[in-house]
């Protein structure tokens with residue numbers, strides 16, 4: 114996830130020499146570097162697996178630190194770097210299932226933190242990143258987080274009690290759209306298209322529709338209705354979706370994601 118955010122902010126013009134990143138394995142570090150365009154490879158990338166001081170060194174003197182390991186590892190990582198942070202360094206966690214109180218508890222007293230929920234379209238500058246500031250995060254520090262993250266996508270402020278719902282819609286949401294593309298490809302194959310054609314049609318249709326949603330000020334319903342000729346083909350297809358319970362199913366899926374986020378907070382609290 115943080116590789117996507119980093120790619121978005123570098124593509125948006127952030128100076129690579131101002132960015133430091135760590136992974137655990139040297140192989141991941143190499144993959145991360147190779148994933149960047151050549152003119153952005155000036156980022157410093159360290160591996161904590163081969164250098165015990167890597168994480169602490171990476172955060173020394175930093176104004177903003179983005180924590181992006183799996184939820185189970187975030188608090189250990191926070192404790193590991195706590196003593197190396199500037200007292201006013203802003204620590205932003207992207208982890209699901211870790212709340213502000215847990216983060217603040219793992220860091221030095223008074224350290225400013227933000228609990229965030231981003232999503233992977235950040236890689237192409239089209240993410241949505243919701244920020245819930247902690248107890249010690251000032252308005253200036255929240256503004257700094259907006260400034261740093263704006264090249265990765267749309268940045269919004271939410272209350273911490275809204276993060277579960279945000280996770281259910283935008284955090285997990287890219288997977289819903291990819292799942293639809295997968296299902297469309299399978300349907301195309303079932304109707305006799307070859308794999309490559311079905312895949313191309315599904316990918317271009319979902320990504321093209323996404324572009325229309327982004328570019329047009331029209332709402333999703335208006336865009337849908339513009340495809341539905343009265344008594345035409347799309348109307349038949351949409352009726353099949355509605356009869357199959359797509360609207361209710363989507364709410365059920367989003368609630369399942371949100372509930373899992375809340376459940377993880379309980380599992381990981383210490």
Ligand SMILES: NC(=O)C1=CN([C@@H]2O[C@H](COP(=O)(O)OP(=O)(O)OC[C@H]3O[C@@H](n4cnc5c(N)ncnc54)[C@H](OP(=O)(O)O)[C@@H]3O)[C@@H](O)[C@H]2O)C=CC1
Nearest residue numbers: 114135136137138141161181182183184207208209231232
């Ligand atoms: N994937 C998504 O769509 C989203 C994920 N998130 C959150 O992002 C976080 C990361 O998820 P995701 O990106 O999918 O996970 P990944 O496993 O893809 O990435 C985790 C990265 O952290 C590195 N890492 C693990 N432990 C350490 C350590 N001790 N020191 C330095 N680096 C370490 C890993 O390195 P290595 O590969 O070498 O192990 C890897 O590069 C999670 O907390 C998740 O909840 C939030 C929103 C969306």
Ligand SMILES: O=C(O)[C@@H]1CCC=N1
Nearest residue numbers: 208209280284285286
């Ligand atoms: O699946 C997860 O737990 C993470 C958080 C939101 C998207 N991916």
